Amino acid sequence: MTITDSPVNNGVNVQALLGAREALSAAPEAAEFTWRASCTWRNGTHSHSTVAGFTGLGAEQQHRSTYEFDVDHPECFASEDNGATPVEYVLVALVGCLTAGVASVAQHRGIQLRSVTATVDGQMNVLGILGADPDIRNGFEEITVRFAIDADASREDLQALIAQSQKRSAAFDIVANPTKVLVELA
Amino acid sequence: MIKTTAVVVGAGHAGLAMSRRLTERSIDHVVLERGEVANSWRTQRWPSLRLLTPNWQTRLPGYQYAGDDPDGFMPAAGVVATLTGYARVVGAPVRTATTVHTLRAVPQGFEIRANDDLVCARAAVLATGACARSAIPGIAGAVPMSITTLTPLSYRDPGRLPDGGVLVVGASATGVQLAAEIHRSGRPVTLAVGEHVRLPRSYRGRDIFWWLQATGLLAERYDQIDDLTRARHLPSPQLTGTPEAITTDLNTLTALGIRIVGRLGRITDGVAQFSGALANTCALADLKMNRFLNRADEWATTSGLDGDLPPPHRFAPTQVDPRAPLELDLTSGEITTVLWATGFRPDHSWLDIPVRDRNGHIRHDGGVVTGAPGLYVLGLPVLRTRASTYIHGAGPDTEALAGHLHSFLSSQRR
Numbered sequence: 001m002t003i004t005d006s007p008v009n010n011g012v013n014v015q016a017l018l019g020a021r022e023a024l025s026a027a028p029e030a031a032e033f034t035w036r037a038s039c040t041w042r043n044g045t046h047s048h049s050t051v052a053g054f055t056g057l058g059a060e061q062q063h064r065s066t067y068e069f070d071v072d073h074p075e076c077f078a079s080e081d082n083g084a085t086p087v088e089y090v091l092v093a094l095v096g097c098l099t100a101g102v103a104s105v106a107q108h109r110g111i112q113l114r115s116v117t118a119t120v121d122g123q124m125n126v127l128g129i130l131g132a133d134p135d136i137r138n139g140f141e142e143i144t145v146r147f148a149i150d151a152d153a154s155r156e157d158l159q160a161l162i163a164q165s166q167k168r169s170a171a172f173d174i175v176a177n178p179t180k181v182l183v184e185l186a
Numbered sequence: 187m188i189k190t191t192a193v194v195v196g197a198g199h200a201g202l203a204m205s206r207r208l209t210e211r212s213i214d215h216v217v218l219e220r221g222e223v224a225n226s227w228r229t230q231r232w233p234s235l236r237l238l239t240p241n242w243q244t245r246l247p248g249y250q251y252a253g254d255d256p257d258g259f260m261p262a263a264g265v266v267a268t269l270t271g272y273a274r275v276v277g278a279p280v281r282t283a284t285t286v287h288t289l290r291a292v293p294q295g296f297e298i299r300a301n302d303d304l305v306c307a308r309a310a311v312l313a314t315g316a317c318a319r320s321a322i323p324g325i326a327g328a329v330p331m332s333i334t335t336l337t338p339l340s341y342r343d344p345g346r347l348p349d350g351g352v353l354v355v356g357a358s359a360t361g362v363q364l365a366a367e368i369h370r371s372g373r374p375v376t377l378a379v380g381e382h383v384r385l386p387r388s389y390r391g392r393d394i395f396w397w398l399q400a401t402g403l404l405a406e407r408y409d410q411i412d413d414l415t416r417a418r419h420l421p422s423p424q425l426t427g428t429p430e431a432i433t434t435d436l437n438t439l440t441a442l443g444i445r446i447v448g449r450l451g452r453i454t455d456g457v458a459q460f461s462g463a464l465a466n467t468c469a470l471a472d473l474k475m476n477r478f479l480n481r482a483d484e485w486a487t488t489s490g491l492d493g494d495l496p497p498p499h500r501f502a503p504t505q506v507d508p509r510a511p512l513e514l515d516l517t518s519g520e521i522t523t524v525l526w527a528t529g530f531r532p533d534h535s536w537l538d539i540p541v542r543d544r545n546g547h548i549r550h551d552g553g554v555v556t557g558a559p560g561l562y563v564l565g566l567p568v569l570r571t572r573a574s575t576y577i578h579g580a581g582p583d584t585e586a587l588a589g590h591l592h593s594f595l596s597s598q599r600r
Contacts, residue, residue, distance in 0.1 A: 176461050
């Protein structure tokens with residue numbers, strides 16, 4: 001079954017993605033992207049971040065609109081809970097990236113999706129961030145993502161689908177592998 | 187100065203096979219070899235290494251294994267003996283102890299500076315192999331000075347390593363073999379596992395290479411493979427050639443007591459950090475192995491062989507220890523040696539012709555180098571077929587390229 005006469009429609013333009021892969025392989029400079037966000041402190045643990053522009057395809061690009069994110073901590077940490085915690089945004093990024101991957105890979109493999117839902121849990125012992133136990137790390141000890149997928153495919157095919165979406169996921173790579181991080185004073 | 191029609195650089199299996207093809211076509215040539223015939227097998231392979239392919243598959247133009255162990259795996263010394271005998275039988279005009287310093291294009295063809303001599307030829311064949319040097323990741327520089335580091339090219343046997351724990355980085359054919367050998371010597375091994383190709387040594391009573399050949403997978407041509415870049419960069423399968431023909435997968439290594447961790451990502455302040463994606467890496471390798479076994483079973487059924495073969499079965503999924511550590515302190519004294527089993531690269535640094543892509547790989551169409559008429563390359567992974575990676579692939583590859591070279595020479599004559 002070729003993609004063009006496939007009746008499967010998950011709303012992913014696989015032809016465009018494959019075209020982009022070919023075009024960017026030929027013009028590697030255009031494949032260098034820089035993603036950006038900016039953040040302003042409001043009060044207490046509350047901050048406000050926006051995402052609007054990014055660099056890629058050799059030019060400055062704009063989202064259709066500016067996206068806004070309030071970050072805070074819950075009341076049990078003596079905060080005002082004006083938004084999700086930073087670590088919850090990490091979970092949102094991870095599961096959002098994997099879900100996009102599931103849809104794209106399913107389209108490419110001719111699998112019609114009827115529904116995809118996922119839950120993601122991150123386990124954390126907060127003695128780490130409180131500096132109370134040097135043997136406990138600050139970040140998640142473990143993250144578990146559970147997908148429920150209703151689709152015209154065998155369980156084995158769905159296993160392969162989520163495996164491939166992890167393999168091609170930027171957020172999964174960022175979370176699972178060490179990344180060099182520089183924090184400087186402007 | 188030596189004038190000849192064609193020059194072949196490298197007297198390993200590919201260069202010797204090419205020599206035989208040129209002789210068949212009465213094309214005057216020389217084979218330049220920096221050491222002796224089968225030099226890398228003599229000097230850069232650890233003694234316990236055996237071919238991954240069974241003896242019955244070891245064939246070259248005009249040579250077929252005829253010993254009494256067709257299902258065995260040839261040791262490195264046996265490969266040296268075989269290639270030395272082969273060079274004699276085909277009468278290859280090998281100039282040993284001749285190091286090529288530069289190869290450049292001139293109006294008449296190619297000019298090769300080798301030792302203090304100049305060799306001029308109308309065609310040139312690069313046959314120095316895919317494993318001339320070890321590919322070592324950039325993070326190697328962050329390994330603490332107290333640690334002994336080595337590559338498979340310098341490794342001989344575990345007895346020469348310091349006592350203490352060994353971190354083997356990479357779990358393809360080389361990594362799994364050396365991890366098992368080193369661990370058995372009493373040095374506890376930690377094996378860092380990235381993307382890998384899992385295959386059983388045998389399936390339904392036949393060696394896996396019997397299946398790879400029978401199903402037509404090895405014969406898949408480079409111009410018919412969907413993602414050629416990926417195929418050419420695929421790690422070698424987790425296979426070992428042993429007298430007992432055993433499977434050496436991650437479950438086997440875990441049972442030996444080897445600690446399996448994720449891909450080595452970074453070393454920060456002497457602490458090695460491993461990927462948390464190990465479970466998915468293993469799941470993908472299991473899926474791909476089963477995909478091939480499905481193909482093998484379908485082929486057996488279509489070919490009417492189910493009656494002659496034991497029934498299909500599946501291997502246990504790779505067991506990943508959920509407590510596999512994400513960090514290992516290389517300064518604690520627990521680890522005394524790091525072995526980089528992170529792959530090999532060809533060395534064409536002496537090639538002074540602009541034929542490389544931005545990643546430094548020679549651009550070629552099935553071994554016909556792009557943009558340099560008369561220049562050919564041999565012995566690279568999936569050069570013309572998936573078999574090109576293995577010794578027996580040199581037969582069809584050299585047949586095709588010698589034919590091309592012959593036509594090239596004819597087209598030059600007026």
